[in-house]
Every structure is written in C-alpha cells, then in structure tokens.
Amino acid sequence: MKYAYYPGCSLHSTSREYDMSAKEVSTRLGIELIEAPDWVCCGATPAHVTMHVLSQALPVKSLINAKQTGADTMAVCCAACFSRLKIANYHVLNDPGKKAKINRAVGAEYNGEVAVKHLLEILAKDFGLENLKGKMTAKLDGLKVACYYGCLLVRPRKIMQFDDEENPTIMDAVVETTGAKTVDWPGKVECCGASFSITKTGVVLRLCRDILQLASDAGAECIAVACPLCQSNLDLRQPEVNKKYDKKFDMPVLYFTQILGLAMGIDWKKLGLDKHIVSPLKFLKGKNIIK
Amino acid sequence: MKYLLNVKNLNSEFVREIQAESKTRILHCYQCGKCSAGCPIANEMEYKPNQIIRMIQLGMEESVLKANTMWLCASCITCTVRCPREIDIAEIMDVLRRYAFKRGIFPAAVADIPVFNRIFLRNIKLFGRLYELGLIGFFNLLTGNPFKDVLLGPKMFFKGKINLIPERIKNASEIKDIFKRSAEIEHSD
Incomplete structure (x- = not known):
C-alpha cells in the first residue's frame, strides 16, 4: 500500500x-508514506477568509506535486489540511468555473486526479479493522478513551464524505482495535476554537474547558484526537484552563496514532x-501500558 | 430606522451580491435559529448568525460589516450542516470577510484577527510553509502584547516543538507567483 504523504506545517x-507516531504505525503495517515533494502550506483558515482563489490554489499546488510520488492518493493527518485539500478537490471536480480560475492561479492543469484520504480512513477502510486488530500485540484492555473528532474531519459531509456529522464512529472503531474502550459522550464534534x-485565547479556554469536562464526566481517562489544532488547544492550554476555571484536569490528550503505536508495542x-x-507518562505507567 | 421585510428591501444589491458570491439561498432563511443554537461562539457575538442572515436579507450592509460576528466565526461549519433550509451560513461568513477585506473594513474591536490572517499569509508567501515562531512573535508585537504566551515558548522549545529557523520550500518563488495571480483573478471578478 503506497500513498503520497502530506504532513502539513504543524506536523513539522x-x-x-x-508525524512520528503516524510514520511508526504506518511502517509497522506496511503502509508506505512518501512525502509529497515541496508540499506547500494549505493556507488554513487565514486563506479561505481572505482570498477564495488563493485558498483553493495552495492545496492544489501540493496535490500537483504529490503526483510525482506515483501514488494516486494522498494521506493526510491534520484535520485542517485534510479539509482544505478535500474542499479544493471538490471544487476542481464539481465547478468548472472555479477549476479554471484555480488552474490559472497555480499555472498548471489539474483535474482532481489525486484523491485525498485521512489516515483514519486508510486504516479503517483500506487496511481494514480486522487486519488492524491482528497487529495489536500489547492490548490496552481497561483504557477508557474519549474520541474527539472536532469540526473539520466531519463537516460538511457533502464534501468530506468522512463519517456521520453528529455522531462519527470511525475513530472509536480504530481505537477499539487496541482493546481500549471508547466512551459515549456529547463532545465528539464540538469546536475547540x-x-x-x-x-482569542479566552474563547478557546472556555471551549476547551467544556470539552475536557464532558470527556471527564463520561469517565474517560484520556482523549484521543486526529487533529494537531485540537491537540494543541486541549493539551497546551490545559494548565491555563485549570487556572482560569479553578479546575484540576490532568487529562492526557493523545493522537490516535500514539494509542495504536502503544498497542503495537512500539517504544x-x-x-x-x-x-x-500534560504528560501521559505517569498515567500510562500506572496502567502498566509502558514501563 | 425601521426595517420591514418586503419585496423591495429583499432585493437589495447587498443581498444579491452576497447570495451570488456564496452560491447559497439567503432568502430561504425562515429564522429557526438552529445556526445560533449550535454556534460555539454565539455568546461573544454582537449579532447571532441567524440575526446576521436576517440583516443581510434586509440589505443592512453597514451594520453587518461593522459587527464582530463574521470575525469571531471559528469556521467550525456546525451552522451549515444543521440548517434545515440548506443555507451555507459558514460560507456566508467567509464571503462577508472577503467582502470586507476587499474594501479594507475592519471593526477596531476585532482588528487583531485580520492582522493575524495577514501575517499568516505573508509567512506562506515568503517560505511556502508556516513559520510559527515568526507568526506569533510578529502578531504579539503588532497587537501590543509582546509577552503574551511567552512562558509557553521555552516549554515548547525544550520538547522540540518549535522551529527557530523557518522551513522553506525549494521553489518559494512559485508560491509568490500563485499569490500574485490569485490576487489578479480576485480583483478582476
């Protein structure tokens, strides 16, 4: 299995x-990720709220570069990059007027020939949940995880074609192949800001407090994420959330790839x-997951 | 000034322009309020998303562009996916921001957000990739908070999560050309 790989700026x-855990896990599974040469930042939110053509042209430039890898699909880990790349492909494939403008801006001919998939889809659908289960040598039985999807993986479904918009389950299914138990909670697709x-750090602190509280109330011991922005906000800002709202959250926020890696026995x-x-090491040692 | 929903003001140039640009049917909104109910930031907004939609219907261009609503939109797209009338509210917020950007209209209270966006994009134009340290440093300087988040820096650095030197792509000049051509296309529209 061979894919072009788009890490995006955050993963670097x-x-x-x-980035490290996605590559470790993929290598173990025989999934080859070849970095798209000279990939460009997707433009993220600052591009799409400022200049429409630019916000489509930047992702298309990376998709064109990905063709050099010889793979017909590009694997993406960051939910925000995933969203921008999928949206650009959608416009190229469905709106001839926009496509002409995008191609003129990029200075090349692109017809949507490189598909875009999130690593979760590659693991769950291309590799398969049963096959994945077979690779888990160090089961994480007893670990309670809240899978947090956030916004951009799932919305809007018309374009993302990823999972249910209100109650996605793909990450839960992938995480459960490790033997861990995922909790049913109402914060799955809330926004972290x-x-x-x-x-607007204050807004982010309020939203993260709610997400951490909902996960904690549902009995989760850690949160699994598939987006670097969700992770940064929930992890990096957690001490500030505690200070501002007089809370004592000590909630590890792990990438789903790190959870899979642990269950595969990767160091x-x-x-x-x-x-x-928020260091997960003490918690993982207490659970006998790491030594 | 009183505003009444009638055929005359439902046909303002403003509503026609925003409707055409967003390719979404603004006049179909029947004010159920689901967009505002699900909006994570409605609490901080001067007008809630459903109110902004009604104001666009009424052609209240100035009030819409002066409000902080569109700038505080986090682009989470919850409003769009829950709209029973299939109105793409998130796209309308984008169109409003681009409309304001073209005209240089930024409400002072939320001016830091377009400043952030501009620094972010200049970063991409220069390096092809985001240089986070430069982005945050510049933003804090330009918005007069040079020490904001300063304690997070060393923590991130010692964990190997901050690049001191920007990562550059090989053909950064190609990206400059893409910016230039995109701007030309936007302006000719």
Missing part, C-alpha cells in the same frame, strides 16, 4: 509527535509521548 513543528488559540519515545505538556 508543534505536533511533531503526530482552533485558529483562535493565538487571537513510547518513538511515538513522541514525552512531547506533551
């Missing part, structure tokens, strides 16, 4: 552990589990 800096982390250092602000 603030969420390096997502994402790009307002820097500009925790290779999964970047020492890179979190």
Whole structure:
C-alpha cells in the first residue's frame, strides 16, 4: 500500500509527535508514506477568509506535486489540511468555473486526479479493522478513551464524505482495535476554537474547558484526537484552563496514532509521548501500558 | 430606522451580491435559529448568525460589516450542516470577510484577527510553509502584547516543538507567483 504523504506545517513543528507516531504505525503495517515533494502550506483558515482563489490554489499546488510520488492518493493527518485539500478537490471536480480560475492561479492543469484520504480512513477502510486488530500485540484492555473528532474531519459531509456529522464512529472503531474502550459522550464534534488559540485565547479556554469536562464526566481517562489544532488547544492550554476555571484536569490528550503505536508495542519515545505538556507518562505507567 | 421585510428591501444589491458570491439561498432563511443554537461562539457575538442572515436579507450592509460576528466565526461549519433550509451560513461568513477585506473594513474591536490572517499569509508567501515562531512573535508585537504566551515558548522549545529557523520550500518563488495571480483573478471578478 503506497500513498503520497502530506504532513502539513504543524506536523513539522508543534505536533511533531503526530508525524512520528503516524510514520511508526504506518511502517509497522506496511503502509508506505512518501512525502509529497515541496508540499506547500494549505493556507488554513487565514486563506479561505481572505482570498477564495488563493485558498483553493495552495492545496492544489501540493496535490500537483504529490503526483510525482506515483501514488494516486494522498494521506493526510491534520484535520485542517485534510479539509482544505478535500474542499479544493471538490471544487476542481464539481465547478468548472472555479477549476479554471484555480488552474490559472497555480499555472498548471489539474483535474482532481489525486484523491485525498485521512489516515483514519486508510486504516479503517483500506487496511481494514480486522487486519488492524491482528497487529495489536500489547492490548490496552481497561483504557477508557474519549474520541474527539472536532469540526473539520466531519463537516460538511457533502464534501468530506468522512463519517456521520453528529455522531462519527470511525475513530472509536480504530481505537477499539487496541482493546481500549471508547466512551459515549456529547463532545465528539464540538469546536475547540482552533485558529483562535493565538487571537482569542479566552474563547478557546472556555471551549476547551467544556470539552475536557464532558470527556471527564463520561469517565474517560484520556482523549484521543486526529487533529494537531485540537491537540494543541486541549493539551497546551490545559494548565491555563485549570487556572482560569479553578479546575484540576490532568487529562492526557493523545493522537490516535500514539494509542495504536502503544498497542503495537512500539517504544513510547518513538511515538513522541514525552512531547506533551500534560504528560501521559505517569498515567500510562500506572496502567502498566509502558514501563 | 425601521426595517420591514418586503419585496423591495429583499432585493437589495447587498443581498444579491452576497447570495451570488456564496452560491447559497439567503432568502430561504425562515429564522429557526438552529445556526445560533449550535454556534460555539454565539455568546461573544454582537449579532447571532441567524440575526446576521436576517440583516443581510434586509440589505443592512453597514451594520453587518461593522459587527464582530463574521470575525469571531471559528469556521467550525456546525451552522451549515444543521440548517434545515440548506443555507451555507459558514460560507456566508467567509464571503462577508472577503467582502470586507476587499474594501479594507475592519471593526477596531476585532482588528487583531485580520492582522493575524495577514501575517499568516505573508509567512506562506515568503517560505511556502508556516513559520510559527515568526507568526506569533510578529502578531504579539503588532497587537501590543509582546509577552503574551511567552512562558509557553521555552516549554515548547525544550520538547522540540518549535522551529527557530523557518522551513522553506525549494521553489518559494512559485508560491509568490500563485499569490500574485490569485490576487489578479480576485480583483478582476
């Protein structure tokens, strides 16, 4: 199984552990991820709220570069990049007028020939849940996980074609192959405030407090995420949430790839589990998941 | 000034322009309020999303553009997916921001958000990828909070999560050209 790989800017800096664990897990499963040469930032929210053509042209540039890998599908880990790439492909495939403008801006001919998939879809659908289960050598029985999807993986379904918009279950299914138990909770698709982390930190703290509280009330011991922005807000800002709202959250926020890696017996250092602000190490040792 | 919903003001140039640009049927809104009920930031907004839609219907251009609503939209798209009338409210918020950007209208109370967006995009134009340290540093300087989040920096650095030097792509000049051509296409529209 061979895919072009789009890490995105966060996976090369603030969420390096997502990149590390995604690659470790994929290698173990025989999934080849070939980095798209000279990939470009997707433009994220600042592009789509400022200039429409630019917000489509930047992702298309990376999709064109991905063709050089020889793979017909690009694997993406970041939910925000995933959203921008899927939306660009959608416009190219469904709106000839927009497609012409995008191609003129990029200075190349692109017809939507590179499919975009999130790593969760690749694991659950292409690799298969049963096959995945067979690779779990160090079962995480007894671990209670709240799977947090956030916004951009699932919305809007018309374009993302990912999972149910209100109650997605794909990450729960993937995480449960490890033997862990996922909790039923109402915060799955709530918003963390994402790009307002820097500009409107107060809003982000309020939203993260709610998400942490909902997960905690549902009996979760940790939160699983598939987006670097969700992870940063819930992890990096957790001490501030505690201070502002007089809370004592000590909730590890792990990438689903780190949870899979642990259940495959991959060394925790290779999964970047020492890179979190709310350290999961003591908790994982207490659960006998790591030594 | 009193506003009444009638055929005359439902046909303002403003509503026609926003409707055409967003390719969504603003006049179909029947004010159920689901968009505002699900909006995570409605609490901080001057007008809730459903009120903004009604104001667009009424052609209240100035009030819409002066409000903080569109700038506080987090683009979570909850409103759009829950709208029983299939109105793409999130896209309308994007169109409003782009409309304001073209005209240089930024309400002072939320001016830091477009400033952030501009620094972010300049970053991409220069390097092809986001240079987070530069983004946050510049933003804090320009908005007069040089020490905001300063304690998080060392924590991130020692965990290897901050690049001191920007990552550059090989053909960054191609990206500059994409910016240039995109701007030309936007302006010719």
